Amino acid sequence: xxxxxxxxxxAALALLAPxxxxxxxxxxxxxxxxxxxxxxGLNLAAVNAKxxxxxxxxGAGKLAQAKTDYDQARLGAQNLARxxxxxxxxxxxxxxxxxxxMDDKGRQALELQAAIDLRLxxxxxxxxxxxxxxxxxxxxxxxxxxxxxxGQKAYQTLVELxxxxxxxxxxxxxxxx
Numbered sequence: 001x002x003x004x005x006x007x008x009x010x011a012a013l014a015l016l017a018p019x020x021x022x023x024x025x026x027x028x029x030x031x032x033x034x035x036x037x038x039x040x041g042l043n044l045a046a047v048n049a050k051x052x053x054x055x056x057x058x059g060a061g062k063l064a065q066a067k068t069d070y071d072q073a074r075l076g077a078q079n080l081a082r083x084x085x086x087x088x089x090x091x092x093x094x095x096x097x098x099x100x101x102m103d104d105k106g107r108q109a110l111e112l113q114a115a116i117d118l119r120l121x122x123x124x125x126x127x128x129x130x131x132x133x134x135x136x137x138x139x140x141x142x143x144x145x146x147x148x149x150x151g152q153k154a155y156q157t158l159v160e161l162x163x164x165x166x167x168x169x170x171x172x173x174x175x176x177x
């Protein structure tokens with residue numbers, strides 16, 4: 001007697017609560033792709049939103065919050081770059097369109113990571129932790145190359161911190177070199 005009642009109760013509950021649908025059915029009803037959200041998810045727009053939060057916190061003098069936001073954004077950008085690189089490698093030789101798309105998205109993620117690293121390094125300098133900023137600045141140079149604007153800025157900051165002393169002129173000849 002209890003089993004039919006339980007089945008009837010579950011059926012009534014399913015009619016009243018469409019949220020309880022299996023994931024496959026819910027996915028068919030949702031036209032929006034979950035990871036394309038501009039504020040959350042695993043995508044460049046969500047990372048940019050976290051950077052904007054960090055910028056707002058830094059502007060308001062909330063350096064600890066800015067550091068946390070930038071750290072989270074940095075992790076997101078690193079993950080995206082790694083995932084895009086892995087997908088690109090997996091499809092090489094099978095469908096040239098996919099590696100091209102993944103390489104483009106990976107470059108965007110790396111450029112974003114370099115921008116985040118520069119922001120995070122600036123916050124760390126303001127927090128009197130320049131030694132923690134050094135690895136971030138070196139990473140920017142590795143990611144973007146020394147001749148890129150971001151790489152030049154990172155290297156100039158290393159000079160200002162006293163980590164290096166030889167100036168870099170961005171690919172132009174320096175007298176005495």
